Each structure stands twice: as structure tokens, then as C-alpha cells.
Amino acid sequence: MISNSSLSFVDSHCHLNFDAFDHDRGQVVKQARENGIIRILNPGIDIETSKSALRYSIEFPEVYVAVGVHPNSGLSWTLDSNSEIKQLAREKKVVAIGEIGLDYYRDFTPRELQRSIFKQQLELAADLGLPVVIHNREASEEIFDILRNWHRDLENSGSELADNPGVMHSFSGTLDMAKGLVALNFKIGITGPVTYRNSQILQSVVSSIPLESFLIETDAPYLTPHPYRGKRNEPANVRIVAEKIAELKADPIDKVADITTKEADKLFDWSVIL
DSSP states (O other), X not given: OOOOOSSOEEEOOBOTTSGGGTTTHHHHHHHHHHTTEXXXXXXXXXXXXXXXXXXXXXXXXXXXXXEOOOGGGGGGXXXXXXXXXXXXXXXXXXXXXXXXXXXXXXXXXXXXXXXXXXXXXXXXHHHXXXXXXXXXXXXXXXXXXXXXHHHHHHHHTTOGGGGSOEEETTOOSOHHHHHHHHHTTOEEEEOXXXXXXXXXXXXXXXXXXXXXXXXXXXXXXXXXXXXXXXXXXXXXXXXXXXXXXXXXXXXXXXXXXXXXXXXXXXXXXXXXXX
């Protein structure tokens, strides 16, 4: 495990409510605190995990929540799901709608249904003025078109959300896509794969895009960074992601910590909850 730190970090995407943490969740959060992680965003992947994320946000002060239905959970969507998410979004520590998007790799949900659920949740986010946490797997072109149209509608309506609309979680696309998202004011979420030897494209993205455009994430318990790859990931490892970003950009780690933390604060606006 990494050493303690006087720096402050945000893990802007962690599934702390998953059963991989059932036997030591409190210790995992304690370890995160000791390593400078001051806030953790826990997105839901369906209605029930959105509710469980909310329960842990009450237990752990640093945990905040995104509520929504993931594309791989799309078969759980019902006529009541949109209103249920809207109700959950009224809870105090909910700061985003997510994890939502498209997944054409797993294809657990028919693509037409994925698109419908995604667009409904984008509309809900616009109505509520909440940023979105986007999942994309092998659907880059379509997801970008949907987000571009959504962002245009935000601008046309004068919505403040157009300035900070959301984050592309665990970015794995091209440099051109990253630049396109940044032009729409989206943040780029960087996870453990940036530390992998075969991640040259992602590393090029990090090297080429301004630091202010990034959030750092673990996606724990998944996507564990090197040198712990193969083990369960956890929020304390977010510093390893930050250290790799610092290396790629030739910036000091304290600058990466400071800027990514400030950008997460700006996007999720959780300071108003304190």
C-alpha cells in the first residue's frame, strides 16, 4: 500500500458499496483518509445500488453519490425508474446523475433501449441541473454525438450546466475524442490503466490535454494501477494515478493534487453540502 500523504486528493469514481468491500469497508475508508483522500464519489449502477451508495454516504462523511442506471443494468429499467432516480437525486449528498451511458462491448441491454435510457437520464440531469458521470465502452462515436446534442440544448436554454456538464469516466478513447469532450466542457476521468505499459494512447491524451481537464479516479474495486494490478483496487490508490499524471506532464504531484481536487469541487459542487 502507498505511504501516507499530506496532500489532498479526490477519488471521483469508486464503487465503495460493492460486495468486494463488505468485509473491510470501514478499514478501506480509514486507509483512504490516511492517504489524503478527502472525498469519494460513489455512483450507482441501478436503483438499488444508488440507494446503497446513499446509505454509505451517511456512514462516511467523505462519500458523495451519483444516482442512475448503468447501460449494463438497462434491463432493470421500468416505467418508474426515471421518477425513482429523480426522488433519490433530492437527497442531500447526491451531486450527479450516473453512472449512465452506452456499452456496446457487453451488450447486456439491447442498444435501442440503452440509447433511450441514456437520453432520458440526460434530460433528467438537465432538469435537475446536475452533472453527469458517463460510461462509454465501444460506443465512442454515438455517445459523443448524443452528448454534443445535449450540450447544445443546454447552451440554447441558458443552463449553467453547460459550463460543467460532467465527466467521461475512465476515458479510453482517442486524443481527438478527448479534445472534443474538452471543447464541450467535459472533464476526462483518468483511472489505473494510465499506469499500464501498453496504454500509450491514454498516456498521450494525458500528455496533450490541459491538467485542468482531468479528474482522477480509481473505479475501485476494478482497474487497479501498477504495481498492484491483479489485486482489489481501493480509493487510497488514487494517488498512484495522480503520480503517473504528474510524471507524464512533468508537473509536481502537489500541483496535480491541487488542480484535480479543485476541478472535482467545481464539477460536483459538494462544498455547498458541508
